[in-house]
Amino acid sequence: SDQPRERWGSRAGFLLAAIGSAVGLGNIWRFPAEAYRNGGGAFMLPYLIALVTAGLPLLIMEYTIGRRYRGSAPASYLRLGRPAQFIGWWQVAICFVIATYYALILAWALRYVGFSVGQSWGDDAEGFLFGTFLQVGDTPGELGGYVGGVFWPLLAIWVTVLITLALGIRHGIETAAKIFIPLLIVFFVVLVVRALTLDGADLGLDALFTPDWDALTDGDVWVAAYGQIFFSLSVGFGIMITYASYLGRRSDLSGSALVAGFANSSFEILAGIGVFATLGFLAASSGGAVFETEGGLGLAFVAFPTIISEMPWGGFFGVLFFLSLVVAGWTSLISIMQVIVAAVQDRLRVNRVVSVAMVGTLVALVSLLLYPTNGGLYLLDAADRFINRYGIALASLISVIVVAWLLRKLPVLQRDADATSAVKLGRWWKLCLGIITPIVLGLMLIDSFAQEIDENYGDYPSSFLAWAGWGVAGGALLIGIVLSLIPWRRGAEVPPDADD
Ligand code: PHE
Ligand code: NA
Numbered sequence: 001s002d003q004p005r006e007r008w009g010s011r012a013g014f015l016l017a018a019i020g021s022a023v024g025l026g027n028i029w030r031f032p033a034e035a036y037r038n039g040g041g042a043f044m045l046p047y048l049i050a051l052v053t054a055g056l057p058l059l060i061m062e063y064t065i066g067r068r069y070r071g072s073a074p075a076s077y078l079r080l081g082r083p084a085q086f087i088g089w090w091q092v093a094i095c096f097v098i099a100t101y102y103a104l105i106l107a108w109a110l111r112y113v114g115f116s117v118g119q120s121w122g123d124d125a126e127g128f129l130f131g132t133f134l135q136v137g138d139t140p141g142e143l144g145g146y147v148g149g150v151f152w153p154l155l156a157i158w159v160t161v162l163i164t165l166a167l168g169i170r171h172g173i174e175t176a177a178k179i180f181i182p183l184l185i186v187f188f189v190v191l192v193v194r195a196l197t198l199d200g201a202d203l204g205l206d207a208l209f210t211p212d213w214d215a216l217t218d219g220d221v222w223v224a225a226y227g228q229i230f231f232s233l234s235v236g237f238g239i240m241i242t243y244a245s246y247l248g249r250r251s252d253l254s255g256s257a258l259v260a261g262f263a264n265s266s267f268e269i270l271a272g273i274g275v276f277a278t279l280g281f282l283a284a285s286s287g288g289a290v291f292e293t294e295g296g297l298g299l300a301f302v303a304f305p306t307i308i309s310e311m312p313w314g315g316f317f318g319v320l321f322f323l324s325l326v327v328a329g330w331t332s333l334i335s336i337m338q339v340i341v342a343a344v345q346d347r348l349r350v351n352r353v354v355s356v357a358m359v360g361t362l363v364a365l366v367s368l369l370l371y372p373t374n375g376g377l378y379l380l381d382a383a384d385r386f387i388n389r390y391g392i393a394l395a396s397l398i399s400v401i402v403v404a405w406l407l408r409k410l411p412v413l414q415r416d417a418d419a420t421s422a423v424k425l426g427r428w429w430k431l432c433l434g435i436i437t438p439i440v441l442g443l444m445l446i447d448s449f450a451q452e453i454d455e456n457y458g459d460y461p462s463s464f465l466a467w468a469g470w471g472v473a474g475g476a477l478l479i480g481i482v483l484s485l486i487p488w489r490r491g492a493e494v495p496p497d498a499d500d
Contacts, residue, residue: 003351005070005496006169008246013174015256020177020331021239022264023184025105026232028325029296031268032208032275038224039215040208046216046225051261054440055229057432058396059257060425061403062235064417066244067253070495072342073238076245078488079495081407087399088343090480091238094391095339097476098237100367101380102333103161107154107372108133108301109325116308116318125305130377137374140382141464144374151372158367161333162360165341166353169246173334180327184267187324192270194317195277204280208272223444231388232264234332236396238339245342254421267328275299282307300325337363347488378460382468385457389448390473397441404434 008014035043069076074088111133115121121128130136137144164172195201215221230236244253282303304321308314340363345355370379403409410430418424451457456465 006246006352007248009170009174011251011256013170013178014243014247014251015259016177016181017173017331017335018240018243018256018260019263020181021234021243021335022232022260022332023181023267023328024234024332025102025296025325025329026228027264027268028271028275028328029300031228031232032272033296033299034224034228035272036208036276038221039212039218041211042213042215043221043225046222047228050222050225050229050440051233051265053432054226054437055233055235056257056261057429058230058235058400058437059233059240059261060254060417060429061400061413061433062238062240063244063247063253063257064413065403066241067247067249067251068413068416068495070245072245072346073241073339074343074484075346075492076241079493080403080409082493084399084402084407086481086484087395087402088238088241088480089483090391090395090477091236092340092343092483093476093479094387094395095237095239095336096363097383097387097391097472099333099336099340099363101371101383102329102336103154103157103367104150104371104376104380106157106326106329106333107150109322109329110153110157111149112301112305112322113319113326115305116322117315119305119309119315119318121305121309123309125302125309128305129301134377135374136377140375140378140460141468142375143370143379147372147374147376150376151368154368154372157330157333158360158364161330161337162356162364164334165337165360166356168352173338176334177331180331184324184327187320187327188267188270188274191317191320191324192274192277194313195274195281198277198281198311200280200282200284201277202280203283204276204278205273207280207283208276219443219447222440223447226440226444227388227393230392230396232268233261234335236392236399237336239335242339242342243335250420252421253417254423254425258423278307279303281311285310346492349489378464379468381458382460382465383472386465386469386473387476389445390470391476393441393445393448394477397438397445400433400437400441404430404438410434 008017035047038046065076065080069079071079072088073091074085077084077086077088115133133149135147164176166172167175234240305318308318308321311317337359340359341352341355344350344359345352348355350358370376403413410433414425414429456462457469460469
């Protein structure tokens with residue numbers, strides 16, 4: 001179809017959608033756990049350095065590529081330079097993998113909104129989660145049977161996401177962000193105020209913020225900080241390229257990136273405060289240490305339910321907490337899906353609704369067939385770990401190398417961004433992207449690769465990791481390369497005419 005490219009209705013609409021993508025499960029459950037494990041208050045230093053040296057520069061790069069080349073990730077990278085095209089398709093494949101399981105976590109959270117009302121987990125939140133609700137099997141890699149209690153909420157997530165995508169950039173994604181982000185702010189404020197007024201809140205805050213300065217000399221802490229920033233800002237997925245391709249030619253770029261980055265970090269730190277104040281209440285009331293959070297799953301679906309049962313107004317608090325997870329993650333899922341939808345639209349020249357129908361059927365089918373099963377949790381765990389490291393992080397590393405060194409496009413991109421942005425990019429931008437980011441990402445990957453060789457992630461059997469981990473991450477790269485070998489129609493290398 002040769003209709004003009006869709007457009008955001010306003011700058012605020014674009015910003016809210018970008019914030020909606022950034023603010024997700026990573027803010028609510030990943031950040032507090034990472035900060036706590038990596039030096040508490042001292043983690044803020046590497047975190048801020050990672051934000052300034054890698055997160056924001058990459059965010060600005062993706063915004064600029066998207067607006068300049070006005071295409072989905074593969075189309076934009078094609079226009080940037082032919083050899084870069086496979087990065088775009090690789091990112092599309094990564095988004096495909098992530099979408100299938102990100103939706104699953106939303107489905108759990110959605111179900112827990114209902115469970116919170118009557119505190120269905122009784123006095124054994126852990127047994128309820130893994131046994132009664134998820135019905136997790138014993139053998140990783142065996143899908144086993146279907147779990148109806150997960151299937152239905154998952155279907156509901158997919159139906160609402162696909163309808164929103166079919167409504168388009170302005171009427172679907174932008175409208176959803178305009179409703180959901182303010183809603184999320186209200187939920188958050190209520191939750192955090194409630195948490196801070198609980199007995200023992202100060203214990204939790206002490207646990208989170210007491211700085212362990214020795215952590216700063218630990219390489220792992222820096223790796224964790226950069227990892228958190230990449231995941232949390234949603235850079236390296238092609239999402240921001242896609243969203244920025246619907247911007248007008250004269251829109252501000254670096255200012256928007258700063259606003260989005262600031263908003264994302266604010267949500268994150270606020271979530272850390274709320275979560276730890278609540279954990280402090282549990283510590284105070286049970287007289288023990290409850291800060292042994294093992295990542296997000298245990299935090300959200302075991303620790304929180306336990307706390308909800310013990311506090312006054314727990315049901316209400318629980319509904320708000322799980323609704324926040326749903327709302328925050330839902331707008332992120334939308335953004336992951338739009339990467340794939342936009343790529344198919346550009347490549348096959350079909351309209352939005354056809355593309356949503358094609359992509360939606362495929363992604364939702366895979367998601368609904370594999371994950372609401374006895375083996376779904378293991379699959380999610382392995383796929384998530386490997387696609388994060390050998391998908392997102394590796395694709396980001398390769399994209400900065402290709403853009404900065406192979407194609408030497410940073411000066412052009414910088415001029416483009418500076419021409420319309422309130423905040424001018426100084427020399428630091430090229431320095432961060434060309435030197436600091438590739439070095440840090442390279443070290444991160446070598447480090448995590450060594451860990452992989454050292455011991456099997458999660459103690460899973462190698463045969464399982466071979467397909468659910470390496471297979472999934474390698475498959476995404478392979479699909480990216482294969483798709484990039486199919487030639488585009490003539491003229492696709494040229495961005496569509498500017499019509500503003
Ligand atoms: N940035 C999101 C978060 O913090 C995560 C995300 C992952 C968003 C993948 C989009 C795509 O949770
Ligand atoms: Na985030």
